[in-house]
Amino acid sequence: MISSLRRLFESRAARKLRRDNGALVALLVICVYLLVTIAVMCNAISLNDCSQVIGPKSAAGFFLKELPERRFEIARTSMLKPVARALQNSDPTAALADVKLGRWAVADKRLTQLQKIVSDAIAIQHELEKSENLDQAPELEPKLVEFERKTAELIEPLSRWDRLAQNAAMLLGTDAQGRSIFFRALYSIKVAIQIGVVTAVVSVLIGAILGAAAGFFGGWVDHCVVWLYTTFSSIPSLVLLVVIAYAFSASDAKETLLPVYVAFCATFWIGTCRVVRGETMKLKQLEYVQAARTAGFGSARILFRHVLPNTAHLMLINFSLLLIGAIKSEVILSYLGLGVQSQPSWGIMIRDAGNNGDVMSGFFWQIGAATFFMFFLVLAFNILSDALQDAFDPKHL
8 A cells, every 4th residue: 555655646647736836835725734733732722722811802803903992991891890809809919819811910019009000090990981982082092091001000011922922812803702713713723624634534444445345346245335325325414414413412422523523424435435436346347456366366455455556546536525525514513513512613613703793793803713714724625636636537637
């Protein structure tokens, strides 16, 4: 098998693929996604980073300046309100130590100093609250700037590294709970790639082995395999995925990715099985297979040594296609609440954006980030799949 793959990558078709600029750009994009996946798996972005409140709720991305009314709300609720509440606690020192917003913590100052800052900020706040809408009161802009500066005194200055990490977390804004959209979108790359690769590998192996066995042996083996994939094909794929995923909803595996793997692998092998079966029926009639039979080699050896390796180009193309299908299907299932449960995914981000009314309120950062990252990954794999088909499919040579 290894020698067959080596010959495959050194063939004229592989050289044709390497001359395709579009395919090379798509491969570069995929490599970037894979590097992000490896970084997330190495805990560069942890699950805790994705669930931690790191800033004000529904903050805009790219550090865009908010409207005055929104700026006032952020300055009032981010640190001023929690610090004022902590100072009224029976143990204010302990309460202040618990006040955190991402990497922001309460400034290391005496309680009397903090109380003075809070009192001054609240006095300015009362003046600003006299306006019904700060967006329509430009004369209060200096007071708002003073209020923001005063509340900023409650925050301990960040080190250069902490400031960089905080800015990275806030790059695409925050969701309705104050969590980093950027970190959640990056973590979702790992989930998408993981589901896509596992589904594609398992489905291609199952489909290739069953298809090759059906095409090579014929008879009752072929009848059983054809009946099996015909039965599965007669059921709408999305309905079957939903039913299989729902079957795990009451089990201990609900919080893992196992239900998604089972749901996808139970259906995605069918296409590979069909094409490998047809190719095997053609290959078994060729001279080298007949020569192997004449030499006395067993059926299993001929199948796995001579026939199956010559369907590698079909397995490679189907791997890319199945990976795309798994990623898109995961987004759909997660959006319906039947896919990924205990970690971020693009489907969950899109669902949360709808449930929280982000789109209705004109806040597109969360749904936009999920769509952006998913779009370019799927587009890259689509371009690569077309290039693979053009390069390795004998009909296109």
